Amino acid sequence: MESFSLILAIVVVTALAFDFTNGFHDTANAMATTISTGALRPKVAVAMSAVLNLVGAFLSVEVANTISKGLVDETGIRPEVIFAALVGAILWNLLTWLVGLPSSSSHALMGGLIGATIASAGMGAVHGDALVTKVLIPAIAAPIVAGIAAMLATRLSYTLGKKADGKAAAKGYRAGQIASAGLVSLAHGTNDAQKTMGIITLALVAGGAVAPDSDPPTWVILSAGLAIALGTYLGGWRIIRTMGKGLTDLQPQQGFAAQTSAATVILASSHLGFSLSTTHSVSGAVMGAGLGRKGGVVRWSTATRMFVAWGLTLPAAALVGALAESVTDLGDWGTAVVAIFLVASSAAIWKISRREVIDASNVNGTEEPAAIPTAPVTDSLTATIPSPAATAAAVEPTAPAV
Secondary structure, rough: OOOOHHHHHHHHHHHHHHHHHHHHHHHHHHHHHHHHHOOOOOOHHHHHHHHHHHHHHOOOHHHHHHHHHHEEEEEOOOOHHHHHHHHHHHHHHHHHHHHOOOHHHHHHHHHHHHHHHHHHHHHHHOOOHHHHHHHHHOOOOOOOOHHHHHHHHHHHHHHHHHOOHHHHHHHHHHHHHHHHHHHHHHHHHHHHHHHHHHHHHHHHHHHOOOOOOOOOOOHHHHHHHHHHHHHHHHHHHHHHHHHHHOOOOOOHHHHHHHHHHHHHHHHHHHHHHOOOOOHHHHHHHHHHHHHHOOOOOOOOOHHHHHHHHHHHHHHHHHHHHHHHHHOOOOOHHHHHHHHHHHHHHHHHHHHHHHHOOOOOOOOOOOOOOOOOOOOOHHHHHHHHOOOOOOOOOOOOOOOOOO
């Protein structure tokens, strides 16, 4: 076991906290369509997704190496920089979860890392070629490729199913949808859990606990897999509702096409070491499946909010990461101030979310939740991202859920 300083231990714990938020933030990627079409009950769906996320974490370390070795210069990074990066990523994840928007946890993490690194070591410490080829280009290409593939697959499914018995076909597609949802969950663990492995490994290198260019230690792989699985099991019901009902209305054929297309894109990118956003891939596939059915529609007002959130993710997380790094650079008391700010902000967002609860019992409601009373920071976010008109009254609060 590596020797740990206090700051390194804080960074590892914070990284696992980010991984936990990544889990419940991105549960929708794997299970929103399966839940919305009724192929699986909500709690069964998130339990299945959690297990497969954990399994997926052990399948590869290519994406982890992209984060720990390829994006920034390891030699110019201190553990405090990693901590500041995680602060930016966690706060963006929580804010977008609060307003129910499926933004990219991956880009939040990389944005926070880039901002904190620039604040600490300057622009030269960021590898621009890796940022463009392994982050920005996949971010644009993934939803387009997944969307086109899902649209074509949906049209093919309906064409081939014209002469099939309706009930038998629907049953078959539901079974296929469960299998494809499992594949997305496996792909999510393979891709997203590795990002936390990469950030912890980078912190270990920065703290002198492991040698430069090291692969993630086994305990890092296991802890990252468990953290993302636990977050997934709790379910990110707000974003599941947006992904499953807010973008389009899906039938089993469309759900199967969307998830299969997204899983193919994610697994291919993981094999190549691209730090792909599973959120972008699945959202693009869902919209493509919506357009692939005759008479199907995409709710572009919701999609527009989502696109704006995607565009803001990298710069917003980078800004918070840079500001946090500027404070931690003042010494131990600066790091303590940032830690207190993170805990207080997270608690405030959680408290606001309890005023309008969405959980397994109402996630498939056809209604949009009522406007959530927000603090100034979330007022700013929602003002930047215009919300669509509510379709009906809000649901009654129930037992607390993520």
